[in-house]
Amino acid sequence: MKFRSMILVGLTIGIVVLIALKTLGTLDTKGKPAPAPSQVSAIERAKEQGQPVWLLFHSTTCASCIEMEKICQALKPEFKGKVAFININVNNPNEKQLLEQFKITSIPTTYFLNVRGKIIFQSVGVIPMADMRLKLNQLAEGQ
Numbered sequence: 001m002k003f004r005s006m007i008l009v010g011l012t013i014g015i016v017v018l019i020a021l022k023t024l025g026t027l028d029t030k031g032k033p034a035p036a037p038s039q040v041s042a043i044e045r046a047k048e049q050g051q052p053v054w055l056l057f058h059s060t061t062c063a064s065c066i067e068m069e070k071i072c073q074a075l076k077p078e079f080k081g082k083v084a085f086i087n088i089n090v091n092n093p094n095e096k097q098l099l100e101q102f103k104i105t106s107i108p109t110t111y112f113l114n115v116r117g118k119i120i121f122q123s124v125g126v127i128p129m130a131d132m133r134l135k136l137n138q139l140a141e142g143q
Contacts, residue, residue: 046084053113068108082140
């Protein structure tokens with residue numbers, strides 16, 4: 001009888017612990033911002049509109065990524081309507097599909113896609129602004 005009681009107590013404690021862990025896991029996400037939506041639709045939209053694309057895979061904590069983001073923001077107005085600028089934060093869980101599709105292993109990583117969505121350029125690291133401007137001009141002109 002004593003053995004049976006110990007088993008029941010053990011099972012009860014186990015169930016309570018499992019419920020508590022499940023509840024705590026849910027509480028961890030409450031109050032936190034929801035992850036941003038995936039950029040897959042932005043890439044598709046650019047393709048439908050016949051625009052080439054600059055994809056910048058980055059994070060908000062990497063110094064080189066922050067430098068590339070500044071270059072991106074500086075050049076964006078110059079190429080408005082000519083090139084779609086799409087930033088992809090590698091820490092956004094919704095971007096897993098793109099990270100796998102483009103085989104991202106290092107950041108910052110830049111990809112240029114032509115109007116048909118084909119990769120025509122890929123680079124890892126910081127690209128100086130003058131070089132990026134030249135490459136974006138070529139991309140916008142379809143070269």
